[in-house]
Each structure stands twice: as structure tokens, then as C-alpha cells.
Amino acid sequence: MIHVADGIPTAFVEASEAHDAVARAHAAGHGLLVDLTAFDTPEREDRFDVVYVLHRLADHARLRVQVRVGEGVALASVTDLYPAANWYERELYDLFGIPFSGHPDLRRILMPDDWVGHPLRRDHPLGGEVVDYGAAGRRDTVAPLVFPEGTSR
Amino acid sequence: MTHEIGAATLPAHETMLLNMGPQHPSTHGVLRLMLELDGEVVVDAHPDIGFLHTGIEKSCEYRTYHQAITLTDRIDYLSPYSNNLAYVLAVEKLFGIVAPGRARWLRVLIAELNRIASHLIWLGTMAIDLAASSMLIYAFREREGILRLMEELSGVRMMTSFIRIGGLPADATPAFLDGTARYLDEFPAHLQEYDDLLRENPIFKARTQGIGKILPADAIAYGMTGPNLRACGVPYDVRRALPYEIYPELAFDVITETAGDAYARYLVRRREMDESARICRQILARLPEGAIRIDDPTAAFPKRDLIHTSMESLIHHYKLATDGPIPPPGESYAAVESPRGEFGVFVVSNGTNLPQRVRFRAPSFASLQALPGMVRGGMVADCVATLASIDFVLGEVDR
Numbered sequence: 001m002i003h004v005a006d007g008i009p010t011a012f013v014e015a016s017e018a019h020d021a022v023a024r025a026h027a028a029g030h031g032l033l034v035d036l037t038a039f040d041t042p043e044r045e046d047r048f049d050v051v052y053v054l055h056r057l058a059d060h061a062r063l064r065v066q067v068r069v070g071e072g073v074a075l076a077s078v079t080d081l082y083p084a085a086n087w088y089e090r091e092l093y094d095l096f097g098i099p100f101s102g103h104p105d106l107r108r109i110l111m112p113d114d115w116v117g118h119p120l121r122r123d124h125p126l127g128g129e130v131v132d133y134g135a136a137g138r139r140d141t142v143a144p145l146v147f148p149e150g151t152s153r
Numbered sequence: 154m155t156h157e158i159g160a161a162t163l164p165a166h167e168t169m170l171l172n173m174g175p176q177h178p179s180t181h182g183v184l185r186l187m188l189e190l191d192g193e194v195v196v197d198a199h200p201d202i203g204f205l206h207t208g209i210e211k212s213c214e215y216r217t218y219h220q221a222i223t224l225t226d227r228i229d230y231l232s233p234y235s236n237n238l239a240y241v242l243a244v245e246k247l248f249g250i251v252a253p254g255r256a257r258w259l260r261v262l263i264a265e266l267n268r269i270a271s272h273l274i275w276l277g278t279m280a281i282d283l284a285a286s287s288m289l290i291y292a293f294r295e296r297e298g299i300l301r302l303m304e305e306l307s308g309v310r311m312m313t314s315f316i317r318i319g320g321l322p323a324d325a326t327p328a329f330l331d332g333t334a335r336y337l338d339e340f341p342a343h344l345q346e347y348d349d350l351l352r353e354n355p356i357f358k359a360r361t362q363g364i365g366k367i368l369p370a371d372a373i374a375y376g377m378t379g380p381n382l383r384a385c386g387v388p389y390d391v392r393r394a395l396p397y398e399i400y401p402e403l404a405f406d407v408i409t410e411t412a413g414d415a416y417a418r419y420l421v422r423r424r425e426m427d428e429s430a431r432i433c434r435q436i437l438a439r440l441p442e443g444a445i446r447i448d449d450p451t452a453a454f455p456k457r458d459l460i461h462t463s464m465e466s467l468i469h470h471y472k473l474a475t476d477g478p479i480p481p482p483g484e485s486y487a488a489v490e491s492p493r494g495e496f497g498v499f500v501v502s503n504g505t506n507l508p509q510r511v512r513f514r515a516p517s518f519a520s521l522q523a524l525p526g527m528v529r530g531g532m533v534a535d536c537v538a539t540l541a542s543i544d545f546v547l548g549e550v551d552r
Contacts, residue, residue, distance in 0.1 A: 002501075003483035005247045032389075033376050035486070039501045039510035051499065053486060053514075057373065057387065060394040064486070084376030087522045110203040110551060119211055122509075126215055 002066075008053070010064040015046075018067040019076035022052055025063050026081045030054035033078070034062075036088035038096050040122045046070040048098055052078070069098060077103040095120035168196050173536070175204045181278065181540070182547030184521070193532050198525040205551040213511035217477025218244050218318060221511060225498075226312040228513055229549040232271040234264045235491035236498075236513070236549075237316045242397060243487035243498040244318050247480035248452045255443040256320040257398045262436040263306070263315060264489070265429040266333065269340075270299040271492035272422045272429075279419070279541040280351060283360045288350055295343050298336050305329045318478055319453030320446030334437050340430050347423070361415035365527045365539030368413060375526075376519035379494025380421040381543060385413035391490035405432050415542035422492075422544070452478045477506045493517050493544055513552055517545035 004010050013021045035053040046068040054063045069075055077100040078085045089100045090109040097118035100106060108115065117124050169190045175183040183204035189197040209228060213221040225240045226233035238260055245251065252260070277292030300310040306329045307315040307322075315322060351357045367377075369385040382389055390407040392400040408424045410417035446453045450469035459466035482504040488497040494516030501510040520543050527543075528536045 003481070005249065005481075005483040005485040006243075006487065008486060031373050032378075034378075034488075034495060035497055035499065035512070035514040037499055037512045037514070039484075039512070041503075041509070049501075051484075053497070053499075057389055060389075062395070082376070083374045084519055084522060087518065108203075110206040112203075119208060120510075122214075124211075126211060 002049070004064075008062045008064045010066055012066050012068075015067050015069045015073060015075060018050070018052075018065065019078060021065050022054070022078050023081055025054045025065065028056070029058055030056045030061070030063055032057060033082040033084045033088070036078075036085055036092070038092050038098060038120075040096060040120065042122045044068075046073075048096060050075060050092065050098065071097075072099070074099040074101040076101055079103055094118070097121065167191065171533075175201075181545065184540075184545075184547055184550075186524075186536075186540075188528075188533065188536065190533065193534075195528050195531055195533060195536055198528050198536070200521055200524055202521065202547070202550050205547045207552065209552045210511055210513060214508055217506050218480065218508060219473065219477050221508070222316065222318075223312070223314045225513075226314055227548060228515065228552055229491060229493065229496065229517070229546045230311065231274055231546055232267045232492045233312055233314070234260075234267040234316070235489050235496050237314060238264055238398075239487055239489040239491075239496050239498040240500075240511075241316050241318055242489065243485045243500040244478075244480060245452075246485040246487055247483055247500060247502050248318070248449075248478070249481075250319055250447055250449060250452055252320045253444045253447055254441045255324075256445045258436050258440050259321060259325055259445070260316065261398050261400065261403070262325075262333070262433055262440075263303075263313070265432045265436075266299050266302065268429045268492045269426050269433075270296045272426050273299075275422060275492070275544045276347065276351075276419075279538075279544075280357075282537050282541040283357060285351065285354075285357060288347065291343070291346060291350070295340070302329060302332050302336060305332060317446060317454060319449060320444070322446075322454075324445045330437060330440070333433065337430055337434055337437070341427075344423075344426060351419070352423070358416060360535075360538050361419060361542065362412075364415045364531065364535045365418075365542055366412070366414045367523060367527050371526060372413070372523065375523035377494065377523055378516050378519065379490065379492070380408075380418055380425065381494065381520050383407065383409045384417035384421045386411040391488050391495050395488060397487070397489060403432050403435055405429075415538050418542045418544070452480075479504070479506045488514070491516060493546065493549070494520065496549075513549065515549035515552065517543075517547075517550045521545050521550055 032055040034055045038048050038050045048069050050067045052065040089103050092098045093106050094108040094111050171188045171190050173186040175185040185201040187199040209224050225236040228236045273292040273296040277289035280288030303313050304310045307313040369387050372382050372385045386409050388407045388409050405428045408421050410420050455466035455469050460470050480502045482502050484501045486499045488495050497514030499512035503509040528539050
């Protein structure tokens with residue numbers, strides 16, 4: 001388990017129980033979905049950590065629900081509990097390629113519709129141009145761009 | 154499934170699709186809004202975002218923890234200091250360090266000056282969207298004063314980045330502190346001028362009262378924070394709810410209104426400028442002396458004069474400037490109250506000098522999602538007033 005440095009109580013749950021865990025928090029008064037995000041650890045089989053940050057306005061208690069999912073595994077959408085999750089889940093779908101089942105309108109949100117790949121995956125290249133300064137300190141040599149197969153600029 | 158909020162949905166018949174933006178001046182950047190119109194009445198609105206997506210979160214993964222500070226300025230470019238502060242607080246939590254007293258007071262002082270500057274821009278641009286162009290001139294005049302103070306402090310007018318992990322890059326100059334005191338002396342008279350122009354102005358009130366209404370339950374469901382949420386009567390302010398830095402020691406009120414319309418949002422931001430000025434005055438009166446950066450060579454740069462005299466300090470400086478600081482592995486979320494609401498930063502460290510993930514939770518992103526419900530059933534012209542009253546910054550919506 002990853003070290004939590006900020007002191008927010010964190011529940012690590014299985015992917016199949018994620019919706020139930022969030023629903024329990026919702027029923028317990030955590031009515032504000034502060035954040036829904038993810039990070040990628042491609043070395044692992046279940047490579048994505050999806051993170052829900054929930055807030056209870058009555059006493060300002062915070063709760064984090066953290067779920068690990070693998071490539072292509074769909075998480076149950078929480079848009080039925082939090083309308084705010086709509087755009088957050090679209091963002092995760094767009095930038096990480098994590099599908100959400102039961103989402104009303106799952107399509108890209110920030111990247112162009114014809115973009116290939118999911119930019120926030122760790123194995124997606126940053127892009128840009130690699131400048132080879134060369135042994136003599138020359139600044140005019142630009143190395144050719146190499147992108148992995150299946151990705152786009 | 155759909156969530157209807159605000160005004161009731163009108164029957165859709167013979168509607169027209171109108172593109173507002175992404176180059177429309179009232180969309181404050183590059184928001185594309187597809188409006189479904191029945192005559193002058195908005196039947197539905199579909200925001201289309203992403204035109205300003207610059208991949209800042211991805212770029213942060215290729216920068217050391219210090220280098221990424223300058224990227225955070227560019228997220229919400231109207232209040233760069235809130236972004237700087239939230240990011241640095243998240244990294245400091247990873248290290249388990251806390252900045253020294255004087256630095257924490259100065260950070261809050263700069264953040265509150267930034268809040269005034271941001272609210273001034275909002276006030277001016279909202280007024281000009283409603284065709285009250287003189288307000289813009291007044292608001293930018295006072296904002297210029299704050300930008301000059303920032304230049305005196307950091308050498309830069311807008312993208313100050315005047316913060317470091319473990320403190321501040323330099324102490325505030327006497328000219329900055331004196332200038333801030335003078336600015337705050339003159340500020341209440343300027344606020345009075347704004348009130349004379351707008352507060353009881355019948356045209357302004359007719360354009361904003363009852364426009365873009367949102368109910369508190371809907372605002373919470375859509376994750377709204379900041380002045381937009383407080384204008385519906387929910388007293389949620391990160392500075393009080395989850396205090397950071399020295400806010401518990403300061404006296405200020407969390408401003409709320411109950412109407413939840415564009416005028417209520419105006420009143421909240423207008424009165425928040427009073428409170429920010431009040432906070433700044435308290436800080437100037439009580440600013441403690443002392444160090445402005447912690448003495449921890451693993452995280453914070455050594456003092457400048459030590460670099461010239463101490464071999465260890467020179468090495469530490471070199472390592473921090475090249476490799477960058479290396480926090481222990483872990484994850485950390487830190488939030489601040491930016492002028493637009495809760496600005497959160499989630500940092501995941503894998504124990505190397507580059508972060509595994511840096512996530513920016515942008516308040517405008519959540520507020521903009523609630524927009525369709527706020528403009529449904531209203532007129533096209535009121536759509537402009539509603540957009541302006543939300544006070545979003547596309548830089549942080551798209552990141």
C-alpha cells in the first residue's frame with residue numbers, strides 16, 4: 001500500500017466494490033465530490049489507481065477511496081451519486097483510457113476526438129522535439145522524432 | 154441520466170443551434186458553448202472545453218519538484234499564487250516539513266493580495282460583459298497597483314513563482330511592505346467608488362438579480378466551491394474548513410449570500426475584497442521576524458550567502474539545482490482557497506527526483522459543469538451574465 005502523507009483517511013478497496021464504498025460515503029453525508037483522479041504505474045498488472053476525494057460539509061471530514069484497476073477494466077460510474085463525476089470520469093477516460101460503465105456520455109473531453117492514445121499514461125510520450133546539442137555544442141541539430149507505434153503527436 | 158438544475162427545461166421544438174465561442178470575448182478565453190435556442194430562450198447548453206489544454210499535468214512529470222513550480226503559475230493565470238501555494242504545500246507534506254513562521258505569514262499576505270487582484274479582474278470583466286465599461290478601467294487601475302507590488306517583491310508582475318519548497322526564495326523588501334500598507338490605506342476609498350458605480354445601479358441589478366440561479370443542493374452535487382457555492386448560502390471556505398498556513402490565527406468572516414444568483418455572487422466577491430484587505434492589514438501588523446526558508450538541505454535551497462562561504466552548502470545547492478529534491482514515496486493532497494474555490498494538488502512520489510503524477514483539482518472545472526442548468530430557460534443575453542458571474546479561468550479548466 002502506498003504511503004499517505006497528507007493524513008486524509010484513505011480506504012483501499014477492490015474495483016468491484018468501488019461504487020458501493022463511494023455510495024456508503026455518500027449516504028454518510030459526504031455529499032461533495034472534491035476530486036476524482038487517477039495515476040498510472042505501468043509496471044503493475046492493475047496499473048491504475050483511481051482516487052475519489054469526498055468531503056462532508058457538516059463537519060468538514062474528508063475521506064479518500066482508492067481503487068486499483070487493470071487495463072480495460074471498467075469501473076462502475078458514480079454519476080448516479082455525484083453529477084460532478086460526469087466530467088471527471090470523462091477526463092479519466094480521455095487521459096488514461098479507463099472506461100466507466102453506466103456513464104451517460106463517455107467520450108473525450110480535453111483531447112481532440114481523433115487523438116490516438118491516452119496522454120497521461122506513463123508510457124505515452126511527452127512529445128515535443130528532441131534537440132541534440134552534439135559534442136561540439138552545436139544547437140542546430142534536431143533529432144528525428146520517434147513515437148511508439150499506435151501513438152500520435 | 155440527466156440532472157435538471159435551476160430553471161425548468163422548455164419543450165424542444167424548432168430549436169436553433171448557436172455556437173458561442175471559442176473566440177467570443179464574453180467566454181473569457183476559449184470556451185465553446187453550443188446553445189440550443191428557441192427564439193431568444195436557451196433550451197439547453199453544451200460546454201465544449203479543451204481548447205486551452207496544454208498538458209501541464211503531463212509536463213510536471215518531466216520536471217523536478219522545484220522546476221514544476223513555474224508551471225503551476227500558468228494554470229489559473231489570474232491568481233498564480235494560489236496554485237504555487239497549493240503545489241508547494243502538497244510537496245511539503247510529502248517531505249513532512251513546514252515552512253518557518255515568517256514565510257508562512259508572507260505566503261498568506263501574497264495569496265490575499267492575489268485574491269484582491271483576481272476579484273478586481275472579475276469585477277471589471279463582468280461589468281464590461283454587461284456593458285458597464287467604466288468599471289473595467291477602475292478595476293484594472295487598482296489591479297495595476299498590486300502588480301507593481303508583485304514586481305517589487307519578485308521582479309515579475311504576474312507569474313511570480315515567489316515560493317520555494319520549505320519557504321520563500323527571498324525576504325520581502327521594506328519597499329514591498331510599505332507599498333502594501335499604502336495600498337491598503339487607499340483601497341477602501343476605491344471599493345466605495347465601485348459600490349457607487351454598481352451596487353445599487355438599477356441596470357446592473359436588473360441584469361444580475363434572479364439570473365443564473367443555482368440551488369445549494371445542485372451546487373454541491375456539481376462540486377462547486379468558492380464564492381459560487383457561498384453565494385447559495387453554503388459557508389464552505391477551505392481557509393476555515395481545512396485551515397492551512399496561518400489562517401487559524403487571523404480574524405476574517407466567511408462571506409455568504411442566500412440568493413444563489415449572479416447578483417449574490419457579485420456581493421460575495423465584493424465583500425471578500427474587504428475581508429482580504431482586513432487579512433493583509435493584520436499580517437502587516439503582526440508579521441514575525443525570522444528565517445524565510447527552512448534549514449534542510451534535502452528539500453530547501455541553502456541561504457545565498459552560505460553558498461559563497463560553505464563547501465557543503467555549495468554541494469547542496471548544486472544537488473538541488475540539478476537532481477532536484479527527492480521526497481519519500483507516497484501520495485499527498487493539499488488544498489487552498491483560490492479566488493475561484495478549492496484549488497487542490499495531488500502529488501504522487503515514487504521516490505525519484507521526478508513526480509509520478511501531479512494532479513490539479515481546478516475549481517472552475519467543477520463550476521463550469523453546472524453551467525447548463527444555470528442558463529436553461531433564460532435568455533441568450535443572460536447567458537453572458539451567468540458566464541461572467543461564475544468567474545472561470547479556462548487555463549485551469551483545461552490545464
